[in-house]
Amino acid sequence: MKRVRYIFAAGVVSAAMAMSIPVYADRSGKVELPQDNTDYYMTVDSGGVGVDIYPETSDKSEKLNDKTVEDGTVLHIEGETEKNGESWGYTEYNGTHGYVPLDELRPSKEDEIAAEKNTTETEKDSTAVEKDSLAAEKDSTASEKDSTVKRKDNTTNTTDGENTAESEKSGESPGTEDQSVVKMSPVPTETEESVKPKPVNGTATASFKEEEPWYQNPFLWIGCAAILAVIGILVYHFNKIK
Secondary structure, three states, rough: OHOOOHHHHHHHHHOOOOOOOOOOEEOOOEEEEOOEEEEEEEOOOOOOOEEEOOOOOOOOOOOOOOOOEEEOEEEEEEEEEEEOOEEEEEEEEOOEEEEEHHHEEEEHHHHHHHHHHHHHHHHHHHHHHHHHHHHHHHHHHHHHHHHHHHEEEEEEEEHHHHHHHHHHHHHOOOOOOOOOOOOOOOOOOOHHHOOOOEEOOOOHHHHHHHHOOOOHHHHHHHHHHHHHHHHHHHHHHHHHHO
16 A cells, blocks of 8 residues: 555656646747647737737746737737636747737737738738749749850850861861971982082081182191201201211
């Protein structure tokens, strides 16, 4: 029996802890889920003060709205939570889910609900139009890029065609602009070879008909050397006879 009591006590404590810990939704960050799901409309009626939207059923939590929700604003209440004797309504405002105190709201009139639904539909339509316009802009940007690439390709092809046509007119085949032109020198004929100067004593002369200076004649120097030798011999014999 003691074990049964301990197990029962542990279950009660666990249930109490689970009830004390708030459950959070994942639609707008860390927002507590409502106890009951509902579907009705309420209009803000706070006497000109306005209301704020909170992530939890407590006005001490951080506000989710930048500006106070003014009186006359119709809110779609998607859930309710009773806590500490206060009633909180779970709603969506400007794309943010949170809680508003139901004491500051009143039931909406039919015309207010109709206007709110029309506004919601208009916002949805405008959002869809914006998405479509963004998609159209992306498509147009992609088309412009494709057309730019095509223009560049056409320009390149036109330039290549013009270069090819100019090369054909000038008698050159395409792709030979950078090749060096090798010029062949004419083969000398026999007459030209006979006219070219031939080397004489290891020195090339321009022509045999050109006259050399007298002191460059080897035969002159040989004759002078022979005369000096004869004179020397005669002088030697003359001195010997004396």
